[in-house]
Amino acid sequence: MTQMPRPVRLIDLAPTMARVLGVRTPPLDGTSIDLVEGWGSDRVLLAIVDSLGYGLYRALEADLPNMRSLAGEGLLLKAESVASSTTPAIASILTGLNPENHGITNTTQASESEMRSLLEWATSDDVSSAVVMEEEGARTFDGFVDLVIGVSKSLKDGDFDREILAGTLLALETDPKLLVAHFLGIDRIAHRGGGIGEILEAASEIDGHLGILASAIPPRSMMIVCGDHPLHAGGLKAVFDGDYVALILWKKEEG
């Protein structure tokens, strides 16, 4: 009898990355994704693409050559999202805990929270880490993570994501074992009620950035691309599935 693989959830990412990096964690709600066992990676680049729902990704993938190629060489999984808004979703991705267990619903709370995440556990275990995200969110990591690069929220969509790319490339120069970057373009367009054409434009730009990052990371790195939640705003909100995000896992081969 063939056993169905268990569904993958976003809370499985923190334990998966911790395992790859050899970082110890407290007890978590998520469990390590065994599909990547034996990949032999020693570094992780996690690119969170805001609002990259699974249904949305499948609808756009024909026009996203870099993500398609990462998924083709690696894995494309339909991952259960655990929260419908950004801050609790990212907290779940980085803590491996369900929202009711990390209790973080906004960035103010995140700053005041005693809750630690993979980034801090990595630091405690002398595994260098870096985070590149919108400055308010980035501030919550100040003092706990080796390198924190914040990007101003006031930058326009395309410019914002280009700064995230630039910051991520800068962070790569310090050779972090764990690097987390958060792209916002798709979500911003959705919040403004943009149509599928505009969303595709934002997704294509991000796809280009991901291609650059895939080239820039050292061999044996694992690159993870995931949505934080499905589209949660705008006219396309209900068009695609509401519970799953795209999750791409890829390992960069030598040479």
Ligand SMILES: [Zn+2]
């Ligand atoms: Zn979001």
